[in-house]
Amino acid sequence: MQLSQSQQIAFDKFKLGHNIFISGPGGHGKTHLINEFHKTGNVALCAMTGCAAGVLHKKARTIHSWSGIKLGKGSRSEIVADLSKSAIQNWKSAKILVIDEVSMLSADIFELLNHVSQTVRKNELPFGGIQLVFSGDFYQLPPFGSDCKFCFESPLWSTLFASDCHIELKENFRQTDPVFQRLLNNLRTGSLTQEDIQLLKCRMNCNPSVDLATAKLFPKKKTCRGD
Structure with a gap:
């Protein structure tokens, strides 16, 4: 599949080495574009959940697993000291890091990842000089916890992502x-x-003529359980 105009803009920014944030509704080609990035070489593919990682690519992992921060609990020094050898190697060898579904990435975890990267790589540049590709839709799932801030609310966001590298995909493929x-x-x-x-x-049909085992959608788990 050829890239759309907005996808091509993002791809060109990516090839120039810029950090980029890719947004857009479902069906606008975010996952396809990330897989095009992956074909270019040393790209670590991560997502915020295991399900999202599985959809993204068979080699993708959760950012918590790849980075070694686990649940991100404890002091920063404790988290760095507890990193596994494989996580340290991930950070040291990374050239490009993709994180998908970043609407779920809190400002605290975002800043923690930056600290871990700088510490492990011994590099004071943001994220230790790793090129970043963030992808997601902030209209979707927020970070876990009622008092969590979105990652874009961190001062670090504007340091990493220039305004012309916020790219919204416009074309709907779905x-x-x-x-x-x-x-x-x-x-x-x-x-x-x-x-x-x-x-x-x-489109409502309150009295269907055919007895179908139709799926029912509810916004909350307790409603699904009948609580």
């Missing part, structure tokens, strides 16, 4: 119906119009 695309985009941003609501209501 949906072709413009009406459905608009509906999904409005749902994503919480800005449904009355037209959108009526469109959803017209």
Whole structure:
């Protein structure tokens, strides 16, 4: 598959060695673009969860596992002292680090990863001089914990990612119906119009003629369990 215009802009920035943040709704080619990055050479692929890592690439790992920080608990000096040999080698050999689903990356863990990288690599540059590719959609899952800040709220963010390296992918590869695309985009941003609501209501079928074992979606686990 050829790269779209916005994907190509991101790829060109990547090839020039810039740190880049790639955003955009689902279906806009973030995963495909990351796999194109991976083909170029020494790229460590990580994600915030095991499920996200599995979707990203068969060799991808969670950032907590790859980096050796585990749950990120304890003082920074304790975490560095407890790093495994393999984690230390990961940091020392890394040229490019990709982290997917960064909406779930808290400011605290972001800054911890920076400290670990600088310490292990003995390099005071941000992230010890490693080129970074962050990917995700901040309209999706936030960091775990009610008092956690997003990674972009850390002062470190603007140090690493220049404004012209914030790249939003524009082309939708998953949906072709413009009406459905608009509906999904409005749902994503919480800005449904009355037209959108009526469109959803017209698709409701309260008395289906066929007895189907249909899937039911709920926003919370306790609702799924019937609590």
